[in-house]
Every structure is written in C-alpha cells, then in structure tokens.
Amino acid sequence: MKRKITLKQIAKELDVSISTVSKALRNSVEISEDTRQKVQAFAKLYNYRPNNIALSLKNRKTKTIGIIIPEIVHYFFSKVITGIELVANKRGYNVIVGLSNESFDKEVINMQMLANGSIDGFILSISKETLQQQDYHHFLETINQGMPIVMFDRVVNEIPCDKVIVDDVKGAKKAVEKLVSSGCKNIAIITTKDYVSVGKLRTQGYLEALEDHKIHPEASMILKIEDKLLSDDDLDKLEAEIEQLFKSNKSIDGIFAVNELYAVTAIKVARKLGLEIPKSLQVVSFTDGVLSKHSTPSLTTVSQHGQEIGEKAADLLINRLEMDEDNEEEEETFETVVIETNLIERESTK
Amino acid sequence: MKRKITLKQIAKELDVSISTVSKALRNSVEISEDTRQKVQAFAKLYNYRPNNIALSLKNRKTKTIGIIIPEIVHYFFSKVITGIELVANKRGYNVIVGLSNESFDKEVINMQMLANGSIDGFILSISKETLQQQDYHHFLETINQGMPIVMFDRVVNEIPCDKVIVDDVKGAKKAVEKLVSSGCKNIAIITTKDYVSVGKLRTQGYLEALEDHKIHPEASMILKIEDKLLSDDDLDKLEAEIEQLFKSNKSIDGIFAVNELYAVTAIKVARKLGLEIPKSLQVVSFTDGVLSKHSTPSLTTVSQHGQEIGEKAADLLINRLEMDEDNEEEEETFETVVIETNLIERESTK
DNA sequence: TTTCAACACGAAAACGTTTGCGTTGCCCAA
DNA sequence: TTGGGCAACGCAAACGTTTTCGTGTTGAAA
Numbered sequence: 001m002k003r004k005i006t007l008k009q010i011a012k013e014l015d016v017s018i019s020t021v022s023k024a025l026r027n028s029v030e031i032s033e034d035t036r037q038k039v040q041a042f043a044k045l046y047n048y049r050p051n052n053i054a055l056s057l058k059n060r061k062t063k064t065i066g067i068i069i070p071e072i073v074h075y076f077f078s079k080v081i082t083g084i085e086l087v088a089n090k091r092g093y094n095v096i097v098g099l100s101n102e103s104f105d106k107e108v109i110n111m112q113m114l115a116n117g118s119i120d121g122f123i124l125s126i127s128k129e130t131l132q133q134q135d136y137h138h139f140l141e142t143i144n145q146g147m148p149i150v151m152f153d154r155v156v157n158e159i160p161c162d163k164v165i166v167d168d169v170k171g172a173k174k175a176v177e178k179l180v181s182s183g184c185k186n187i188a189i190i191t192t193k194d195y196v197s198v199g200k201l202r203t204q205g206y207l208e209a210l211e212d213h214k215i216h217p218e219a220s221m222i223l224k225i226e227d228k229l230l231s232d233d234d235l236d237k238l239e240a241e242i243e244q245l246f247k248s249n250k251s252i253d254g255i256f257a258v259n260e261l262y263a264v265t266a267i268k269v270a271r272k273l274g275l276e277i278p279k280s281l282q283v284v285s286f287t288d289g290v291l292s293k294h295s296t297p298s299l300t301t302v303s304q305h306g307q308e309i310g311e312k313a314a315d316l317l318i319n320r321l322e323m324d325e326d327n328e329e330e331e332e333t334f335e336t337v338v339i340e341t342n343l344i345e346r347e348s349t350k
Numbered sequence: 351m352k353r354k355i356t357l358k359q360i361a362k363e364l365d366v367s368i369s370t371v372s373k374a375l376r377n378s379v380e381i382s383e384d385t386r387q388k389v390q391a392f393a394k395l396y397n398y399r400p401n402n403i404a405l406s407l408k409n410r411k412t413k414t415i416g417i418i419i420p421e422i423v424h425y426f427f428s429k430v431i432t433g434i435e436l437v438a439n440k441r442g443y444n445v446i447v448g449l450s451n452e453s454f455d456k457e458v459i460n461m462q463m464l465a466n467g468s469i470d471g472f473i474l475s476i477s478k479e480t481l482q483q484q485d486y487h488h489f490l491e492t493i494n495q496g497m498p499i500v501m502f503d504r505v506v507n508e509i510p511c512d513k514v515i516v517d518d519v520k521g522a523k524k525a526v527e528k529l530v531s532s533g534c535k536n537i538a539i540i541t542t543k544d545y546v547s548v549g550k551l552r553t554q555g556y557l558e559a560l561e562d563h564k565i566h567p568e569a570s571m572i573l574k575i576e577d578k579l580l581s582d583d584d585l586d587k588l589e590a591e592i593e594q595l596f597k598s599n600k601s602i603d604g605i606f607a608v609n610e611l612y613a614v615t616a617i618k619v620a621r622k623l624g625l626e627i628p629k630s631l632q633v634v635s636f637t638d639g640v641l642s643k644h645s646t647p648s649l650t651t652v653s654q655h656g657q658e659i660g661e662k663a664a665d666l667l668i669n670r671l672e673m674d675e676d677n678e679e680e681e682e683t684f685e686t687v688v689i690e691t692n693l694i695e696r697e698s699t700k
Numbered sequence: 701t702t703t704c705a706a707c708a709c710g711a712a713a714a715c716g717t718t719t720g721c722g723t724t725g726c727c728c729a730a
Numbered sequence: 731t732t733g734g735g736c737a738a739c740g741c742a743a744a745c746g747t748t749t750t751c752g753t754g755t756t757g758a759a760a
Binding site for chain 2: 096118261
C-alpha cells in the first residue's frame with residue numbers, strides 16, 4: 001500500500017527542487033527539455049495527480065457544487081441531480097449532496113457544513129418546513145459571505161439569487177384546459193396546503209383556467225392535503241380524504257392532481273367506487289415520473305423537465321462563479337429562468 | 351459582501367498571534383481566561399468557522415465519502431444514498447456523488463476525479479459496462495493507494511474490499527416459492543442477461559426453487575432481456591418480447607420478474623391478452639419501489655431494503671477509516687454483509 | 701579579460717489550520 | 731540580588747500546490 005505520491009517525493013527522487021517538478025509537469029519554458037522529460041516520465045510511472053485539496057486551498061476555490069434538496073427518493077429531484085451532475089462534470093466540477101429531509105434544522109446544518117470552504121456555491125430547493133416557517137436567514141448569510149446560490153422549483157422571491165422554475169400556474173392551466181377540452185364539466189383538484197409554493201401556484205392555475213372558461217370554482221371541489229404526514233404509511237389517510245371528495249361531489253368527471261401520487265391514488269379510489277378511466281373520469285397530474293409512465297392506465301401529465309432544470313441551474317451557477325473571477329463586483333443582477341412545461345397525453349384522458 | 355473570516359484576520363484585529371486565537375477557540379489551558387473570552391466573543395460575532403479545506407489538508411483526511419453509482423433516477427439507488435447520507439452525517443461525514451451512467455469510462459473518470467484527495471473512501475456499485483468488460487483495474491489501483499472501498503449490490507468477488515449485498519438467490523427463491531405455494535404450475539422468469547450479476551443470481555434462485563419443487567425448468571420460460579438499450583424509448587421492444595413469451599407459452603400462470611419495470615410491463619401485456627391478475631396470472635417482482643406500491647394492482651415484491659444497505663455500507667466504510675487511524679496495518683480482513691430480503695405480499699398474488 | 705544576457709533552476713511565500721516548543725515577563729523564595 | 735518556576739503567549743513547521751522573484755552558471759560579444 002503506497003500512499004499517493006507528491007511533488008516533494010518526486011523532487012527528492014530526482015534530486016531537483018519542488019518548483020522544478022511543478023514547472024516541468026506544467027510544461028514551463030523555464031525548464032530544460034531534458035529534466036522536463038525526466039520528470040514527466042517519472043510522474044507518469046508513479047501515476048502522479050495533483051492533490052485536489054491542496055489546489056483548493058491555494059486557489060481558494062474547490063470546483064465543487066453543493067446541492068441541498070429535501071429528498072432524493074423522488075423522481076423529480078433525482079432527475080434534477082442528473083442534470084446538475086451532467087453539466088457540472090462537463091465543466092470540471094464535482095457535486096456534493098446534502099439532504100434536508102424537509103427539515104429546517106437539517107437544511108441549516110447541512111449548509112453550514114458545506115459553506116466552510118468545501119464548495120463554491122449552492123444549488124438548492126427549499127424544504128417544506130423552511131417554507132412554512134419563512135425563516136430564510138441562512139440563505140441570506142450564505143449569500144452575504146459571497147457564496148452564490150441558485151434555487152430551483154421551490155423558491156422564494158425575497159432571496160437575491162438566480163432561480164430556475166417551471167411556470168406552475170401555466171402548467172396547471174394547461175392541465176385543466178386539457179380536461180375542459182376533453183369534455184369535463186366538473187373538475188376537482190387535489191393539491192397541497194398553500195405553504196408549499198408550487199402547490200399554491202398550481203392551485204392558482206387551476207382557478208384561472210376555470211375562470212377563463214366561465215366555470216365557477218366550488219370550494220368543495222378543492223382538496224388540500226396536509227402532506228407533512230405523508231409518508232407511505234399515511235396512504236390510508238390520503239385514500240380516505242379522496243374518497244370523501246368523490247362521495248360529496250358525485251358529479252366529478254375530471255381530476256387535476258398536483259403530483260403523481262395523488263393522481264394514482266385518486267384513480268385507485270375512483271375505481272373502487274366504480275368509475276371508469278377515462279370514460280367517466282379523466283385524470284391529469286403534475287410531474288412526469290415513473291408512475292405516470294408505467295401505471296395502468298398511464299397518466300396524462302404535465303412534464304416539468306427536471307433534468308433540464310438541473311442543467312440550467314448548474315450553468316447559471318457556474319457562469320456566476322467564473323464571472324466573479326474576471327469582473328468582481330460588476331453588477332448584481334439576478335436571473336429567473338422559466339422552463340416551459342408541456343402536456344404529455346396518455347391513457348388517463350380521452 | 352464580506353469574505354469568510356480567518357484566524358489571521360481575528361489575530362490582527364485583536365492584536366495577538368494566530369496560534370493564540372486558535373488555542374483560545376479550542377479552549378487550550380495555555381491561554382488566559384481573559385483573552386480566551388475576548389477571542390471567542392469576537393469569533394462568535396463574526397461567525398467564524400474553521401476552513402474545511404485547510405483542515406482537510408492538515409489532517410490528510412477530508413471527512414467526505416465518495417459515492418459512485420450507475421444511476422440516480424432509480425428507487426433502489428436513491429434509497430441507498432439516503433441510507434449512506436443518514437449515517438455519514440450522523441458520524442460527521444459529507445457525501446459526494448458521482449454517476450457512472452452505466453459507463454465504464456465515466457466510472458473511471460469519476461473515480462480519478464475524487465481519488466485525488468477529495469475523499470477518504472468510496473462506496474460504489476459497479477456499472478453494467480464494467481461488469482461486462484470485467485476490467486477492474488481502477489478499483490484495485492484505488493485500493494492499492496490506501497483508499498478503502500465498500501461495494502454494494504453489484505459486486506465482484508475478486509476485489510479485496512468490504513461488501514454489502516442482498517442474498518439475491520435466496521430472495522428469488524422466496525419469490526418463486528410464493529408463486530408455487532399459491533398454486534402456480536407454470537412459472538416464467540423475466541430477467542436480464544447474465545453479465546448483470548444480480549440478474550444472474552436471481553435467475554439461479556429461480557432455477558433452484560423450481561428444482562426444490564421437482565419442476566423441470568423450460569428454456570422457453572426464461573426470458574433474458576438485453577437491458578443495454580432499455581431507456582424509456584425501448585419500452586415497445588420490451589413489451590414485444592414479453593408478448594412473445596406469453597404467446598409461445600400459453601400455460602404461464604406465474605411470472606417472476608427481476609425488477610419492477612419488467613413486472614408492470616408484464617402485467618400490462620398480460621391484460622391486453624385477456625389475463626386477469628391475480629386470478630389467472632400471478633406476478634412477483636424484485637425491488638420494492640414506488641411502482642410496486644402504487645400501481646394497480648399493487649405488486650407482491652421482494653424488498654431489498656436499500657436504505658439499510660446504504661446505512662450498513664457507510665458504517666463499514668467509516669469504521670475502516672477510523673480504524674486505520676489507530677492500528678495501521680493491523681490485518682486486512684474484509685467483510686461481506688448480507689442484508690436479508692423479505693417478501694411483501696400485495697395484490698398481484700393470491 | 702570583462703560584461704552581460706540567456707538559461708535553468710531554487711527559495712520562499714501564500715492558501716488556513718493545528719501544535720510542539722521556545723520565549724518572554726513576572727512573582728516569589730532563597 | 732539572583733534564580734527558579736510558572737503563566738501566557740508567539741514562532742515555526744507541516745499538509746501539497748503554484749508562482750514570483752531571485753541566483754548561479756554558461757556562453758558569447760566587446
């Protein structure tokens with residue numbers, strides 16, 4: 001077991017100075033052809049690679065991006081990571097992942113762990129708890145210390161940073177309009193409580209779409225789920241709430257669900273109640289994940305293009321990191337990129 | 351925008367030496383009560399945190415674990431990451447993720463990027479391409495340089511490292527036995543080509559289970575899918591192959607699929623052919639993911655306990671890292687932990 | 701022979717820590 | 731007054747790089 005070889009060791013072996021070795025490896029003109037070749041041969045033989053940590057310390061940048069997301073076992077988030085990793089790697093960056101697990105404290109802790117020099121910037125999506133408490137001091141502090149942040153999906157406007165979002169309102173409108181144009185007269189929505197920003201926006205899109213078609217929204221057709229307790233165990237509770245929705249609104253012929261799980265669960269309940277999909281009930285969901293594609297019937301969904309979001313976020317962050325090098329303190333102007341959603345029609349609608 | 355404060359700056363402000371500041375912050379007895387308090391107050395005021403990179407360089411360890419997995423958009427792998435992250439964080443480690451995307455080259459590149467000082471050890475699952483080429487030199491080199499590796503799920507025996515696996519053979523046997531005991535007489539298997547180690551093992555379990563019940567396996571009942579091309583686009587191809595399986599074996603009344611996707615696809619095809627689940631066809635799959643739980647009918651599956659695998663892998667790695675500190679070169683003995691699978695019965699079986 | 705440029709290389713600082721050890725200054729005992 | 735001892739602090743090395751600025755040697759021109 002030989003430890004990784006260093007410049008110092010090469011220097012000693014070849015009886016030259018450390019600086020000579022370093023220069024030889026970087027093909028400096030200061031070094032004679034002779035020694036350059038000797039050093040390079042030796043380095044290759046021993047498989048020398050510069051120590052990343054030492055470089056990070058010297059250059060005061062780590063070429064590493066920190067990602068903080070609420071949860072990784074989630075099609076959308078893992079797609080985003082895929083996108084981030086793709087462009088990060090392409091541009092010479094690594095990716096270090098922290099999970100907030102939807103908890104405010106873990107989000108703060110994780111950011112502190114990474115902000116102490118381990119990374120150059122953050123890409124993150126805010127945890128539900130943080131959104132609920134509306135305490136954003138950790139983001140502001142991080143930014144104040146000169147570390148850029150790019151937020152995606154779950155964002156808040158008051159933070160000065162680049163953002164990548166989908167147009168949730170518009171996406172929801174597309175979904176509802178699809179239901180309307182397919183003949184639905186009584187469209188219900190299954191959504192989250194309003195503190196989840198994307199849930200709120202999708203609800204808004206639902207309302208706007210109805211208004212556009214002169215349909216009066218009924219409070220009883222809007223089911224807001226408290227998703228704090230929504231682990232797999234609480235599935236029964238979810239089913240019960242949805243069943244209640246159907247039972248108190250017998251005329252429902254269309255469902256817009258703000259995520260896949262709500263959609264498949266609604267379908268399950270509807271079937272139990274004797275409804276046929278898409279004949280007597282049509283369903284559209286948000287988030288084009290594995291369930292939408294592979295469940296039966298497959299779901300018509302609004303695709304968020306998670307990977308694209310990740311790619312864009314990474315590009316924004318790296319651009320900012322590498323811009324800082326040249327014109328420090330040029331202008332602080334932040335961008336909000338909106339990724340277009342599109343509707344993927346499958347079997348759950350006519 | 352104030353940059354992160356350093357010991358040097360504190361020292362200058364308070365007109366003491368750097369070492370005094372450092373010692374004061376670490377509550378050294380060498381420092382008087384007076385200055386200690388002064389320094390600590392100042393540090394708290396300016397929110398001082400030691401620079402991680404500098405610490406890493408000094409201590410020659412980064413407290414960071416590198417994860418290399420073939421793909422992150424995959425229920426099992428993201429569960430494993432969740433587990434790793436959980437215990438890593440608990441034990442003061444960070445987690446840096448590289449995706450091989452099932453490619454040999456990306457696996458090698460990624461490992462090289464991380465092995466240059468960025469991390470203390472690896473947790474990884476081998477890419478399919480690597481398994482196919484059987485070229486493991488990059489693993490051996492990494493280990494030779496003193497960097498420990500823990501492999502999980504997709505492992506190869508010839509690498510000297512700790513491993514965490516599920517007993518694929520046994521799990522598969524459980525699955526097939528369930529089908530047998532539920533009355534299936536003609537059980538087919540949908541699996542992968544043999545170079546995917548877990549596919550091979552599960553096939554073996556299938557064969558053993560049949561043998562145990564004196565059932566002669568028929569070659570025509572074993573469908574081996576070439577999954578190299580299995581992106582979402584190739585779904586049609588998969589369906590066609592499965593349809594062929596059913597058509598040439600009309601008597602099939604049980605299916606064991608080595609993953610969820612094969613299972614739900616089989617169900618889809620079967621339904622199209624007029625089979626009822628679980629009345630005329632029962633299905634068991636491997637990997638207890640989101641599809642198994644939420645598709646209709648829900649799937650009876652063999653659960654792999656991905657999170658547990660991740661937790662165990664992280665514990666093994668960190669144990670080894672922290673053992674090295676004390677008794678360097680004690681003994682090189684590696685462990686292979688087998689995580690028990692269990693069968694989760696749902697609607698796709700009687 | 702002297703001078704000077706070109707060439708090839710080395711010394712040292714810097715990035716931010718921690719820590720062993722040396723160095724003050726002071727007090728008290730002899 | 732002197733010496734010892736202790737409390738409180740600073741120096742410097744080390745981790746592995748890169749880079750700026752010397753510095754010594756050579757050869758050729760004057």
